[in-house]
Amino acid sequence: MLPAQLARAPRHLLVCERGHARHPRSRHAAHVRDHAYSCRVSFLIPECGMLPEVLKSTIADIGEYYLVRNLPLHELVAHEFIDAFVKKGSCYALTYKTRIDQDNTAALLPNGKLILSVDKDTYEELGLQGHPSRYSGKKVMRYIITIDLTDAGFHPESKKHNRVLWALKEKKPLEFDFLLAWHNTGAEGSTLMSYFSKNQIQALKPKITFSTLRDLQCPVLQSNDLQGKPEESCSTEELFEWLGAVLNQVSFCYFGEPKLAYWLTLTVHGFADSPVSWRESEHGFHKGGENLYNFVIFRNLDYWLQMAVGAHDDCPP
Structure with a gap:
């Protein structure tokens, strides 16, 4: 039986899908457009000792x-x-x-x-x-x-x-x-x-910060498998939990052996007090006001898209 505190925990939704950036029916651009209000954007690039110039110039030209x-x-x-x-x-x-x-x-x-x-x-x-x-x-x-x-x-x-x-x-x-x-x-x-x-x-101007995470043990991901396999690769839910710990600078050992990571992530948080989340869907605060999405982008341009909202939101599109 669940403890009383967990039984009263608010509902959270995590919607996951996968696709390919160059597929004619890919919805990645539409999902970005439909989430109008973003207050924080984070990149995580494993195995990267120096930020690529194309990303530097894009960030520098983000505007006012x-x-x-x-x-x-x-x-x-x-x-x-x-x-x-x-x-x-x-x-x-x-x-x-x-x-x-x-x-x-x-x-x-x-x-x-x-x-x-x-x-x-x-x-x-x-x-x-x-x-x-x-x-x-x-x-x-x-x-x-x-x-x-x-x-x-x-x-x-x-x-x-x-x-x-x-x-x-x-x-x-x-x-x-x-x-x-x-x-x-x-x-x-x-x-x-x-x-x-x-x-x-x-x-x-947006505040821009860079940080280097040393000895970060990254999960193994298979771009064609959202579910993952025990002892082989992580599921999309496990990756989402791990990424939350990393972005919040929580020290936690998830993986025993370091692995090479052939992917990067782009995480976008929406305003907690925005009247809408995606499109014109009503957004409420309740316990935290979370509304965010995360792209996991692989070398072959496959991607995972994770969209998360709290209790006072419709299911993301």
């Missing part, structure tokens, strides 16, 4: 993102903003230092969907159409509102646009600190820094 303080939410539904950024590239916005289980939060996806996760009082004051959060419990205390900024009916003179603008600007003004990023399609025009020049805006 922005922190805008006290930004009224209605500015994101203004057609000047939509025309300049939402329709001319991929625009990302996420409320900064808000708690998904306690505060009002907002996120703008690169597909032009604005997602609001608000408490019951705010929802009733706004008067916009939405639906109860899937993780509110029996007594609904949180609602989700989705506004499609690229919808053909959301033009400047439409009733829909005027209704949303009035709700966010006059009826229930909401203001947040926002993290913003924009990847344009080559068109010339405004930049986020110039557009929000009258606001308190700050350009930020």
Whole structure:
């Protein structure tokens, strides 16, 4: 019988699949695009004494993102903003230092969907159409509102646009600190820094650190076998547990004999308090807010993809 603490442990989901990066039906690029909000990216390259130049240059050229303080939410539904950024590239916005289980939060996806996760009082004051959060419990205390900024009916003179603008600007003004990023399609025009020049805006660069892990004993993996074989190779679940210990600098002896590792990993953690995880799937915090994915990439370009979420999430796609 399980101890009481383990019996009450929250549900966690780990979805694993394998593929080949050059297969015409490979979904690796789609999975990356569909997970819009990433706060930490980690590479683990076994048997690597010096970082490859191509990876160094890619990391160095990762670009900037922005922190805008006290930004009224209605500015994101203004057609000047939509025309300049939402329709001319991929625009990302996420409320900064808000708690998904306690505060009002907002996120703008690169597909032009604005997602609001608000408490019951705010929802009733706004008067916009939405639906109860899937993780509110029996007594609904949180609602989700989705506004499609690229919808053909959301033009400047439409009733829909005027209704949303009035709700966010006059009826229930909401203001947040926002993290913003924009990847344009080559068109010339405004930049986020110039557009929000009258606001308190700050350009930020991702913090980059390198570390060398000496005497790290890596598992044996067979690219065509997710299940692994006892005493021969590790399963995808065992690899995921081992990698978690490595990334958290937990000292633990998993393997008795060192083996050469012909693979590398790319691990991406999502924001714990983002309103969504993959695509537009609602994300909740519960015990930890985890939503992450990990690629194990082999020399022959086979890969394993591991996607993990907590109790308040849909199954990853």
